[in-house]
Amino acid sequence: MNKITNKNKSISNRTRKGIFLILLIIFLVFVSANVVDASFSFGKFFGGKIISTKATEIQILEGSGYTCPTYGISISIVPIGSPAGTPTSYYIPSYVTPMTRTTPMTGQQILGVYGGQTMISCFITYPPDIRVVSLTSIILFGTSRR
Numbered sequence: 001m002n003k004i005t006n007k008n009k010s011i012s013n014r015t016r017k018g019i020f021l022i023l024l025i026i027f028l029v030f031v032s033a034n035v036v037d038a039s040f041s042f043g044k045f046f047g048g049k050i051i052s053t054k055a056t057e058i059q060i061l062e063g064s065g066y067t068c069p070t071y072g073i074s075i076s077i078v079p080i081g082s083p084a085g086t087p088t089s090y091y092i093p094s095y096v097t098p099m100t101r102t103t104p105m106t107g108q109q110i111l112g113v114y115g116g117q118t119m120i121s122c123f124i125t126y127p128p129d130i131r132v133v134s135l136t137s138i139i140l141f142g143t144s145r146r
Contacts, residue, residue, distance in 0.1 A: 043115035043139045046086050048077035050108050050143070055089035057133045061122045066131060068122035072096070074135055075104055091118045091135035100142040112141025 052059065055074035062068055072093040079086045092104065104110065120133045 043113035044086075045112070046077075046079065046082045046090075046114055047111040048079040048082060048088075048109070050075050050077050050104055050106055050110055052076040053104060053106055055091065055133070055135055057089055057135070058120065058122070061131055061133065064124075066122040066124045066129075068120055068133065070120055073104055074120075075110070077110060080109075087114070087136040089135055090114060090138050091120065092138045092141065093118070096138060096140070098142055099140065100144075102143045102145060104141075104143050108146065109144040110141055111143075113139045115139050 053073060053075055054062070056076045058068045058070070058074050059076075070091065072091060074089065074091050076089050079088060098104070102108070114136050116137045116139075117134050118137045120135060122131045122133060123129065
């Protein structure tokens with residue numbers, strides 16, 4: 001009886017090792033072909049101080065008479081400790097809630113993850129015109145208490 005049990009265990013271990021080896025080879029093929037990009041799946045990190053609860057691009061258009069309906073919050077920040085090239089205007093969709101349970105306000109510190117772009121259509125009725133603003137979307141974030 002022990003011989004049968006040991007034989008089943010060794011077959012099971014060999015099968016596991018074979019599957020693991022095949023998956024490892026497939027993963028290495030994708031990595032060598034630059035198909036796997038960790039920044040795409042997890043987003044990119046940013047941090048800074050909120051200087052306005054409206055993105056600069058939206059403030060400019062609304063100051064010119066455009067209406068920019070957003071189903072969330074747009075913010076402008078001064079990056080602190082973020083890599084060069086980090087965006088300064090962001091869009092926070094209404095379904096993304098802060099991890100710190102504090103609503104973003106001017107003067108707060110913010111830390112988070114961003115990824116992707118959101119297009120916001122701004123329009124004016126006379127003369128009829130539509131402008132599209134592209135803002136970087138925030139996936140995950142937290143703000144300071146003040």
